[in-house]
Amino acid sequence: MCVLGLGLIGGSLLRAAVRAGRTAWGYNRSEASVRAARDDGFDAGSDLVAVLRRASESSALIVISVPMPAVDATLAAIAEHAPNCPVTDVVSVKGKVAEAVARAGLADRYVGGHPMAGTSASGWSVGTVDLFREAVWVVGTDDGTDPAIWTQVARLALDCGAVVVPAESTEHDSAVARISHLPHLLAETLAITGDAGGPLALGLAAGSFRDGTRVAGSAPALVRAMCEGNRDALLVALDEALVLLGDARLALGETGSTAALVEAGHAARLRYDEQDVWEITGIVPGEDGWLDRMRDAGRRGGRLRRL
């Protein structure tokens, strides 16, 4: 298999794939990253065409692990030099990548992926072989998914120590807007409102403010790329949050009560704490109705641990 982009995610993936016994090589645009990967004993190069031709000759699985802005150019190179290889990706938004894949004419060979792992650090040097251990790895179940490629992508995730959650692109994007992108916008908002109270307010801040603003410490460029790359789904989640907060504001002003928001929020957090994690078994990719059954299992919180 072949990993295009050797940053935190791609670099960790190359390490984990090799440890799992796979023949895997990587590409990075930057010579420095390639040298760093080679110094650590990995097979890497900065000649994209050569890397893709090698993939094409062995029908290797290609993993796109570049930032969203570089996805189109990467897909164009794959379409030119390795059009018959199976392709997946690890980009944090799925709808936009699927559209780009379709524009590049590679939809038949593509199954999207998104490992829910990472930190605010970036680059080859911060990658680790265990980054995906017990992480959730979404594997796409859009209409027309090729069961053989789906199986390859799911096996890669499992080989890396992750568990697989099947989901359609739009479902994935809606979910991460709610549980990853909205939290960032709320954290930024809280940080600004607290800071507006000056040193007195910041000096009184304890756990609730510290935890509630933690991700506002992430690099603005990364937060913007995540949030703006998932605009449509994030707008839906943000509008829901605005309605909840606006209603709470009215209730507090008019009746003095915060009961509706506080009780619903507490019940919601309990459902998160007590969520039932269960294992998906007995669905064979390619058998009749397998895509629908995978999607349904993903919606109900199922995870695949073996295939």
Next chain:
Amino acid sequence: MCVLGLGLIGGSLLRAAVRAGRTAWGYNRSEASVRAARDDGFDAGSDLVAVLRRASESSALIVISVPMPAVDATLAAIAEHAPNCPVTDVVSVKGKVAEAVARAGLADRYVGGHPMAGTSASGWSVGTVDLFREAVWVVGTDDGTDPAIWTQVARLALDCGAVVVPAESTEHDSAVARISHLPHLLAETLAITGDAGGPLALGLAAGSFRDGTRVAGSAPALVRAMCEGNRDALLVALDEALVLLGDARLALGETGSTAALVEAGHAARLRYDEQDVWEITGIVPGEDGWLDRMRDAGRRGGRLRRL
């Protein structure tokens, strides 16, 4: 000194005061709590009149450590049985308590306090002698503050291992609305919006959602009491947050950018991380202009470590 209410805060205060070498006794309405305190070797009773008469005979400092709804009745008892004792409190809102104190005719003998410590647990049994160690303890600086009583209250806080931040009631309430009550409302909102994504969304949730919703796990009654007890100041903070989020929603929808919110939020969080904690020295309670100087120091992030 005499502690009225032996829950988490009052019970911890009684323990810490005794360890600091003070003669201290407590009152609690519940016989069971009184027995528990006595079993742990502390001087406690459930006869409020007897406890207050004893305070009156020794001019003891009285600490009100009951929930906000019980404050008026407690003040009425103090006014009847120990009207000449100095009085402080540890209630989490200050403006409302100051109003109740004025209604009870005890304003001359009162200096408010608020130790920024506690957990979601409650009752004598969860108290600890070290609850206030290195905690911030706000001591009130409203107009007309008696410097001798202020010094008594500040010394109590220091004896318990806390640092003292001087602030007026309204400033305190505005600050905690921003850094303690707004975080709760945002956490509830995030919990509901994430949960609306169903098991798929909750199953993909990682650090940003977990941290951003943590305080939504607090008991709704406690969250409501805090937030609703500080309504006016919380409405100001909530309106600011709504404007920030509303503007961000418009910008994301119209231009696709989250730059304004994300960059301001990141800068604000950095100011929180890098806040300058400095020690207040050289202000003697009672000397000319001491109240103004204390307030100014509190506003600029100063803390008193000795007196």
